[in-house]
Amino acid sequence: MSEQTDLDQLRSQVRAWLDANKPRDWRALSRTQDDFVKTQRDWFQKLVKAGYAIPHWPAKWPGGGRSLAEQKVIYEEIARADCPRLLLSFVSTYHAFATLHECGTPEQQDHYLPRILEGETWCQGFSEPNAGSDLASLKCKAERKGDVYVVNGQKIWSTMAQFADRCLLLVRTSSDGPKQAGITYLLMDMKSPGVTVRPIHQIQGDEEFAEIFLDNVEIPVSERVGEEGAGWAVANATLASERGLTLMELSYRMRGAAWRIAELIRKNGREEDAGVLRDFGKLVTQLDVATAIADQFLENRIKGIEGAGDASIVKNTYARALRDYSLLGLRLGGLDEQYVKPITFGDLNTGNWMADFMNSYAWTIAGGSDEVQRKIIAEKMLGMPKEPKGWVL
DSSP states (O other): OOHHHHHHHHHHHHHHHHHHHSOTTTTGGGSSHHHHHHHHHHHHHHHHHHTOSOTTSOTTSTTOOOOHHHHHHHHHHHHHTTOOOOOTTHIIIIIIHHHHHHHSOHHHHHHHHHHHHTTOOEEEEOOBTTBSSSGGGOOOEEEEETTEEEEEEEEEEEETGGGOSEEEEEEEOOOSSSGGGGEEEEEEETTSTTEEEEEEOOTTSOOOEEEEEEEEEEEEGGGEESSTTBHHHHHHHHHHHHTTHHHHHHHHHHHHTTHHHHHHHHHTTOTTOHHHHHHHHHHHHHHHHHHHHHHHHHHHHHHTOOOTTHHHHHHHHHHHHHHHHHHHHHHHHHHHHHTSOOOTTOOSSSSOHHHHHHHHGGGGTTTSOHHHHHHHIIIIISOOOOOOTTOOO
């Protein structure tokens, strides 16, 4: 049996399962925080049992061990069926998994990975008020006292932290030498004494992000990933997952949602408008390019030929396409779309164009701003001179 035949069979199986099991009216059922969390948890457990939640995990896990081609089929079909994106378990199944799988001890893997599949959720404690794109400038301090680290500081822009059980936490354990050398990576229980979480109310009415305040929080040394002071390398493994499999899934979802623009064109009677058709054609090309680049990036990573700066190209291509996608929808919708109140906990490609447009700008910052990614491309790929210290634009 050919590989293509196997993929066609998988596609038919996934499509049939989704037709029978996808959540109905899930957007209407996710307008409050409690309903959103319940919908997310229920959908994740359904996907786990069906073997479609973690195709990128090793084969020992349910539904894991899928080839890149098989993963693409699953992501394409989930996007085509307009199913909920797994926002609540996003950090758990990508960031936490990648960190533990690549850098964690066998004991940490055996303890945490099964709990993720049971519904334990994770958040990411990386960014700080003065350490966002320049992550190595973080100041959240951890002092070792015997068998524990005592942590004090603040984190910000932590996705879904108000619902998380655990946190992937970067802390500073030393100020000697290069700033990257003093960073340590810890796994924190969000219910530890001294942890305070404050959701950030966003412009579109959402509370996707939160601040985390740490006041003498004790974290066992056994919950450290890698050696003390070697957290920067571990963090790169975490972020690589965001710019790899994550962006492939998001790219497929965005391309799968192109029908929303086509539907808007038909609804407004713009099928013969040459300017609109030109802009739509340009957008479809952008979506295809974003998907193709994400595909190639992952294929190169699997072959071990990933180049420095490749992930930055994937990230910027996706962010630009997402912004243009939502902007065209908002423009075609006219004033009526701009008066629509954004949906609480809206996703990225919902067809609620005002919410989609405002949410799209998060991806020009999340995971490293566009400007930082361009700097990486310029210096590491094009060999351009490094930015002089103290340079001010």
